[in-house]
Amino acid sequence: DAGVTQSPTHLIKTRGQQVTLRCSPKSGHDTVSWYQQALGQGPQFIFQYYEEEERQRGNFPDRFSGHQFPNYSSELNVNALLLGDSALYLCASSLDGTIDEQYFGPGTRLTVT
Amino acid sequence: DAKTTQPPSMDCAEGRAANLPCNHSTISGNEYVYWYRQIHSQGPQYIIHGLKNNETNEMASLIITEDRKSSTLILPHATLRDTAVYYCIVRVAGSGYALNFGKGTSLLVTP
Numbered sequence: 001d002a003g004v005t006q007s008p009t010h011l012i013k014t015r016g017q018q019v020t021l022r023c024s025p026k027s028g029h030d031t032v033s034w035y036q037q038a039l040g041q042g043p044q045f046i047f048q049y050y051e052e053e054e055r056q057r058g059n060f061p062d063r064f065s066g067h068q069f070p071n072y073s074s075e076l077n078v079n080a081l082l083l084g085d086s087a088l089y090l091c092a093s094s095l096d097g098t099i100d101e102q103y104f105g106p107g108t109r110l111t112v113t
Numbered sequence: 114d115a116k117t118t119q120p121p122s123m124d125c126a127e128g129r130a131a132n133l134p135c136n137h138s139t140i141s142g143n144e145y146v147y148w149y150r151q152i153h154s155q156g157p158q159y160i161i162h163g164l165k166n167n168e169t170n171e172m173a174s175l176i177i178t179e180d181r182k183s184s185t186l187i188l189p190h191a192t193l194r195d196t197a198v199y200y201c202i203v204r205v206a207g208s209g210y211a212l213n214f215g216k217g218t219s220l221l222v223t224p
Binding site: 004033035040041042043044045048055056058090091092098099100101102103104105106107 | 207216
């Protein structure tokens with residue numbers, strides 16, 4: 001058990017709706033990264049949060065946004081959901097903004113109908 | 114980060130060694146080879162990493178060729194619980210914000 005927790009485990013939404021996913025990092029970690037994993041593909045980087053700010057973003061539209069709280073937990077928000085947003089969303093935590101030792105949570109499975 | 118090439122799938126009998134290859138012919142001198150695995154319905158898990166010397170830990174061994182253009186992850190005594198997708202990633206340690214996962218190798222360990 002890596003210690004990263006995500007909620008909810010599964011989620012079903014309708015096209016056009018908005019969704020919020022939550023992540024609690026491993027104890028002692030202050031950096032949170034979010035990844036999207038489509039079926040049969042490797043995880044794709046969405047963005048990273050460190051010191052409550054977005055430090056780097058992957059190739060994802062502005063419909064994807066996030067937040068990091070003072071306790072280092074994080075939220076991923078997706079607006080105007082598309083069918084193509086159906087995926088496993090993974091949260092990973094690490095220390096001091098580095099990713100050399102990055103621990104992943106079990107993910108949230110989002111289905112958009 | 115250098116690009117990596119892995120076979121899409123491999124089989125291994127339980128108890129035998131699983132040897133997973135990875136080609137990274139464009140690797141730079143300061144780039145490390147990292148291996149992660151993802152068991153079904155779980156997040157990726159770090160296995161091992163190395164620069165040029167062979168590395169071993171409680172999970173696996175990493176063999177990197179002398180020219181560093183390829184490497185092999187070795188699971189010495191594969192068990193059914195080792196069935197997973199294995200990702201080889203090349204990156205500069207201490208830098209970057211993201212792990213660039215490819216499609217990896219799907220390893221099936223059979224009884």
